[in-house]
Amino acid sequence: MHHARFAAVRDRFHDLLAEGRETGAGLAIWYDGEPVVDIVGGERTPGHPWRADTLVNVYSVGKPLAALCLLLLVDRGRLGLDDPVAAHWPGFRAPATVRQVLDHTAGLPAFPVPRPAAAVGDWDLLCGDLAGAEPEWEPGTVAGEHAWTYGHLVGELVRRVDGRPVGRFLAEEIAGPWGLDLGFGLGEADQRRCADLTYGDPGWPTRTAGEPGSLRHRAVTNPAGGLDLAVLNSPLWRGAEVPAVNLHATATGLARLYAGLLAGGTLDGVRLFSPDLVAEATRVQYDGDDLLLGRRTRWTLGMQWEDDGSWGMGGLGGSCAWADPVRGYAFAYVTARLADFDRVETLGDALHDCL
Numbered sequence: 182m183h184h185a186r187f188a189a190v191r192d193r194f195h196d197l198l199a200e201g202r203e204t205g206a207g208l209a210i211w212y213d214g215e216p217v218v219d220i221v222g223g224e225r226t227p228g229h230p231w232r233a234d235t236l237v238n239v240y241s242v243g244k245p246l247a248a249l250c251l252l253l254l255v256d257r258g259r260l261g262l263d264d265p266v267a268a269h270w271p272g273f274r275a276p277a278t279v280r281q282v283l284d285h286t287a288g289l290p291a292f293p294v295p296r297p298a299a300a301v302g303d304w305d306l307l308c309g310d311l312a313g314a315e316p317e318w319e320p321g322t323v324a325g326e327h328a329w330t331y332g333h334l335v336g337e338l339v340r341r342v343d344g345r346p347v348g349r350f351l352a353e354e355i356a357g358p359w360g361l362d363l364g365f366g367l368g369e370a371d372q373r374r375c376a377d378l379t380y381g382d383p384g385w386p387t388r389t390a391g392e393p394g395s396l397r398h399r400a401v402t403n404p405a406g407g408l409d410l411a412v413l414n415s416p417l418w419r420g421a422e423v424p425a426v427n428l429h430a431t432a433t434g435l436a437r438l439y440a441g442l443l444a445g446g447t448l449d450g451v452r453l454f455s456p457d458l459v460a461e462a463t464r465v466q467y468d469g470d471d472l473l474l475g476r477r478t479r480w481t482l483g484m485q486w487e488d489d490g491s492w493g494m495g496g497l498g499g500s501c502a503w504a505d506p507v508r509g510y511a512f513a514y515v516t517a518r519l520a521d522f523d524r525v526e527t528l529g530d531a532l533h534d535c536l
Contacts (some may be wrong), residue, residue, distance in 0.1 A: 186392070187532070189212065189531050190208075190218055193531040194528060197322070197528075202520075202524060203516060204375055204379060204517065204518045205224045205237075205517045206221070206223055206236065206432075206514065206517070207233075207431050208220050208514050209437075209511060209512075210513075210529060211439070211443075212510045213510075216442060221461070224376075225375075226376065228269060230412045231376065235431065236367070236374050236430060237431075237500070238375075238428070238429055238438055239502075239533065240428075240497040240500065241328070241425065241430070241431065241495065241496040242495065242500045242515070243332070243426065243428025243493055244332070244440075244484075245335055245484050245493070245494050246363065246438070247331065247332045247351075248352060248356065248483025248484075249454075249462070250339045250350050252455065252483070254339065254343060254457065254482040258339070261279065262280040266282060266334075266438060269338055270341050272312050273312065274312065275316040277289070279372035283466075283483055284467045284480045284482055285324045285326050285327050285331070286324045287334065288316025288325075289330050289473070290326065291328075291330065291399040291400040291403065291523075292404065293310055293311070293315075294439075296311045297426055298404055298409070298417070299404075301407075301417065301418060301423050304333070304337075304422060307404070308332050311330060311333055311505075312390070322474070323470065323472060324478060324480055325331070325363050325396060325471060326473040326474055327425065329400055329403070329425050329426060330400075331423070332365075332425035332426070332427075335351050336424050346422060347422060347499045348366035349351050350423055351462070355438075359449070359451060361436065363434040364430075365422045365428060365503055366422040367426065369422060375419055375429060376517040378410055378517050379519065379526060380410065380518075380519050385498075386534060387396040387409050389408055389497055390408060397475075401497075407423075413439060425498070430471070431515065432515045434513075436502070438502070438511070439493065439502060439504040442511075442513055444500075446459045462481060462484075463482075463492045464481060465479045465481060466482060467479065489508075491507070495525070497519070499519065500512075500515045501514050502514070508533070510532065510536070512528075512529065
């Protein structure tokens with residue numbers, strides 16, 4: 182796959198590795214409905230090269246995948262966006278709707294009970310904590326990224342409506358039909374293909390957690406271990422379903438997903454979503470302050486919407502995937518080196534120069 186027009190993007194990717202700003206990563210881009218860049222580089226683990234099928238934890242880049250599982254059920258008429266969550270999840274206390282869960286305005290941005298790292302493997306425990314929680318604000322009034330809780334809120338709705346856990350639902354209903362190499366709750370064979378995360382610098386976890394006592398700190402440090410390499414690179418984390426933050430994916434799989442959405446819900450002749458559902462899922466639902474991010478944010482149903490009209494999601498550590506309907510491309514970058522978004526920005530700039 183060597184489109185001469187995009188040579189500068191491939192060169193920039195290799196420069197990141199040569200300069201030591203990147204240690205292992207994948208980059209995939211579709212333009213005008215076809216793949217034009219699909220490359221990997223660096224190491225998956227020391228002494229083992231990153232391969233086309235190397236999976237890596239991409240943090241919040243997975244949130245749209247969880248959202249799309251629930252949205253597929255909405256598209257099929259199994260539930261409505263403005264249904265109360267409690268209509269499908271009996272005992273759920275917060276008076277939030279399905280839409281409010283999807284656009285981060287439900288008022289449950291942090292797990293309410295402190296839990297140890299082992300709790301990431303206990304789906305029912307964490308969902309029970311959320312079901313019994315009082316919302317931190319009146320649902321629908323303001324957004325605060327549901328950093329660690331999003332996948333359990335969305336995923337439990339999927340399970341209550343469909344019967345399947347969200348990881349299995351994703352595999353059978355979206356990843357399988359569209360040929361996406363990504364998933365939640367990996368089995369042993371897939372765990373063997375994972376890249377080990379590393380810190381770009383030793384201060385990354387402390388910086389990322391934010392000020393002790395802040396909403397951000399409460400949200401991203403409970404359950405414990407979500408910023409700790411010993412947990413992140415363990416079978417516990419890779420085998421668990423924490424859909425807000427533990428999608429393991431290839432750049433190729435993520436770019437295919439966004440290419441399908443960009444085409445109105447059809448990829449390689451397989452229609453998964455109606456164009457109307459894609460339009461609703463990718464339009465701005467909330468525009469205003471985000472209490473966790475501390476800045477103006479425009480949320481769609483599971484993604485962030487940017488000034489240039491693009492929509493998608495970045496993850497802690499620097500992985501990112503999005504679609505740009507104005508310029509006509511889908512982009513995915515996945516990395517094991519937990520650092521800032523400067524790498525994605527330089528690749529995006531190189532791409533825009535090519536276009």
